Amino acid sequence: MPIILKSMVTLSEENYLKAIYHLGKQGVNAVSTNAIAEKMDTKASSVTDMIKKLAEKNLVNYIKYQGVSLTKEGRLTAASVVRKHRLWEVFLVEKLQFSWDEVHEVAEQLEHIQSKKLVNELDTFLEYPTHDPHGDPIPDKDGNITKTDKIILSQLQVNQRCMCVGVNDSSADFLKYLDKHHIALGTQIQILSKEPFDESLTIKVDDVVINISKVVANNIYVKSQTL
Template identity: 60%
Template sequence: MTYSEENYLKAIYHLSLSQKQGVSTNAIAALIESKASSVTDMIKKLAEKELIIYQKYQGVMLTDKGLMAAKMIVRKHRLWEVFLVEKLDFAWDEVHDVAEELEHIKSEKLINKLDAFLGFPTEDPHGDPIPDKNGNIVKVEKQLLSEFEIGQTGICVGVKDSSSSFLQYLDKQQIALGSKIKVVAKESFDMSLTIEVNGKSMIISNKIAGNLFVKTVS
């Protein structure tokens, strides 16, 4: 599989997680930052290889084969991210672009050895799950902080948006994976939240709360 084919497959995988129907040409083009016509070309190729099912004008869906291939790329991406953060001291907002390259290195032995070296992690530095060598994914119950009621307490287990600016904002506010967050108040006008983290009280916008995954605790 080529570098480019892998990127398309990964994009289709990510898009298919949020929609249960076929993934549209335009959606792929937007994510990959290319043009719809380029996408049409590529999905024909992927369909020929039986990695996706494609009918003209109907969008695409991953086959079992394609799903597994996509998961293996995601596995590589996320394992490399763990390596960069845990072993090479990268910050969590610096790893994406490098992992984007590393994910294309073709060696099963390499990735399985790396997995062992890292202690078989189940989540990457942003809280996203890492498929194991068979493609199995451990699902963590989580919800968005914005869905919490007043008085509820949770632990931060992931981010929905992992853009540099968002991650750096969290660093600045000292919110990290594992942080305990309590919702103290909710402003009905703009849905901003007053929360307590590390004993400190702060106000965060609804947009922030809508990008933070939390797990309920007692």
């Protein structure tokens, strides 16, 4: 029986796998070199180099000029990194006094800590959370996520009620905007009217009426309360 050594994955490789994982979840079959380069804020030539290395390690399927997709092993590795990232985000918000716009940068570092026991114990300590502070699902040990049926706020009809369950943009600027208007996970929102010209929405948040742009409405995930 051959000894299978789980090949070492470097920090940089983990980041590439994570980028491909996120880009691939948009229902795309193969992810393009340029898309990865843009996401990673690097050059296409660097991406090609790394892709070759990942293909060599059987973490991605790669055909020249045709983009990449994750192998089963690559997907599991990426999911493990995402799992750690989101668990740490929960830790930072729930146990330390971080707000949801402060966690990303630190979680980007913590997600690379290697220790199975650490992840398992952290999961237990946090009482097995299923979602991170932005409403994103936390993959389980096998990389599976229970996807919830969330829709984009801008797709709701006038007069519908809903609850905020996530955000599509987790940038600090956007999250601070939401804080300013008292929109958080669990907040009740009602669509009062939609402006035909710019598709901005007038909504009611906790009895306060505010106006939000289409861009904002496109980045808030909600669960419809009435159908």
